[in-house]
Amino acid sequence: DSGVTQTPKHLITATGQRVTLRCSPRSGDLSVYWYQQSLDQGLQFLIQYYNGEERAKGNILERFSAQQFPDLHSELNLSSLELGDSALYFCASSIQGQNSPLHFGNGTRLTVT
Amino acid sequence: SQQGEEDPQALSIQEGENATMNCSYKTSINNLQWYRQNSGRGLVHLILIRSNEREKHSGRLRVTLDTSKKSSSLLITASRAADTASYFCATDAAGTGGFKTIFGAGTRLFVKA
Numbered sequence: 001d002s003g004v005t006q007t008p009k010h011l012i013t014a015t016g017q018r019v020t021l022r023c024s025p026r027s028g029d030l031s032v033y034w035y036q037q038s039l040d041q042g043l044q045f046l047i048q049y050y051n052g053e054e055r056a057k058g059n060i061l062e063r064f065s066a067q068q069f070p071d072l073h074s075e076l077n078l079s080s081l082e083l084g085d086s087a088l089y090f091c092a093s094s095i096q097g098q099n100s101p102l103h104f105g106n107g108t109r110l111t112v113t
Numbered sequence: 114s115q116q117g118e119e120d121p122q123a124l125s126i127q128e129g130e131n132a133t134m135n136c137s138y139k140t141s142i143n144n145l146q147w148y149r150q151n152s153g154r155g156l157v158h159l160i161l162i163r164s165n166e167r168e169k170h171s172g173r174l175r176v177t178l179d180t181s182k183k184s185s186s187l188l189i190t191a192s193r194a195a196d197t198a199s200y201f202c203a204t205d206a207a208g209t210g211g212f213k214t215i216f217g218a219g220t221r222l223f224v225k226a
Contacts, residue, residue, distance in 0.1 A: 002155060033214065042201065042218035043156075056213045090155055098205055098212045099143055099163075104155030 003027060006091050006105035014113055018079040021108045025072055025093030031055065032074040033092040033102060034066055043090065049074060050096075081112045117145070117185075117202040117217035125223045132189040134220040136202030137182075145178055146203045147187050150219070156201065159187075194226040 003026035013019055025032050034046040045058035049068035060066075063081075068074045078085060088109050092102040117138040126132055136145070144163045148156040162169045162178045162185065169176045175188040189196055199219040205212070 002157070004155070035216070043216040045213055045215055048213065058213060058215075088153070092156075098214075101146060101158040101161055102148075102156070102203075102214060103158065104148075106155045107153075109153075 002103040002105065004091060004093050004103050004105035006089075006108050008108060009106070010109050010111075012111045012113065013081060015081055015083060017081050017112075018077065019081065019110065021076040021078070021089050021091075021110075023074045023076070023091030023093075023105060025074070025091075026103050029093035029095050029103065030072065031094045031096060032068050032072070033094070034074070034076050035090045035092065037088040037090060037107075039087075046076070078110070083112050086110055086112045117204050117215065119200070119202055119217045119220040121220060122218070123221040123223070125225065126192055128192060128194055128224055128226050130192055130224075132192050132196070132222055132224070134187045134200050134222070136185045136187070136217055138185075138202075138204045138217075139183065142180075142204045144205050145176075145185050146205070146214075147174075147176060147185075148201045148203060148216070150199045150201065152198075159200075189222075192222075192224045194224050196222060197224045198222060 005024040031050045033048045035043040046060045048056040066076045088107040090107045092104045094100045117136045120135045146161045147159045150156045201219045203216045
């Protein structure tokens, strides 16, 4: 068990809808990362937060947004969903913002129909 | 992009044999990490090697780093069926949009019992 909790585990929704994915980092970790993994693909970096502040940004779509709250949990909001957004969304946390191992949750599997 | 690229894409070996996976990256790095992913699950951190290190061991794992060639290798000795998984390298370096941890596309390892 990595200590990182992601909810929900599965999400099925229709195109055009909006969903929120939630992540609770491992106790003591200040940094949260979000990744997208499409079927049989590598992980695409979306965004990273450190102690509530945005630290780094990847190729995150404008339809997607995220934030890290004072209690360090994070939410990833996906809006105007398209079929191509169907993927596994992983949250990871680390103690520092860089140069430290990432601890991954088990992901949220999003299916857009 | 600073994304690592693993080679080979897939590898099938017999139990007891050694498995070697390679990773190449494009720009200077602070460290390189290897992760393992069982199908549909979150990634698990295996080992982190810093840019000033050349080799690191952890149990049956041996990682080498050659910064002059911008490459790393992961060796799993005496493989077991339970080692069947995807293996990813990740590089941690500064770039446009901040400091990011970027993953390669992975090597799928299948160990036959």
